[in-house]
Amino acid sequence: MSGYQEVISDPSYAGQVVAFTNTHIGNYGTNADDDEAIRPYCRGVVVRDLTVVPSNWRATRDWRASWSATTCPPSPASTPAG
Numbered sequence: 141m142s143g144y145q146e147v148i149s150d151p152s153y154a155g156q157v158v159a160f161t162n163t164h165i166g167n168y169g170t171n172a173d174d175d176e177a178i179r180p181y182c183r184g185v186v187v188r189d190l191t192v193v194p195s196n197w198r199a200t201r202d203w204r205a206s207w208s209a210t211t212c213p214p215s216p217a218s219t220p221a222g
Contacts, residue, residue: 144165145206155182156183159185165190166191168194169203170200170201170206
């Protein structure tokens with residue numbers, strides 16, 4: 141297990157807030173084949189730069205769409221300047 145999708149849906153992270161330290165999260169998008177479970181188990185997620193448009197051919201949805209309607213919505217750590 142090494143990806144953000146697997147971490148969020150892994151039952152071993154139940155009740156925890158996960159802070160991702162990689163510069164970009166969401167580049168690969170998500171797909172049902174890579175879920176560890178049918179729902180996220182973590183309590184929250186903190187990212188610095190959430191990618192809006194996935195660039196992987198296997199992606200069936202973007203990261204925000206996958207998790208926003210659940211109990212584990214994304215929470216950007218900072219707002220990009222612009």
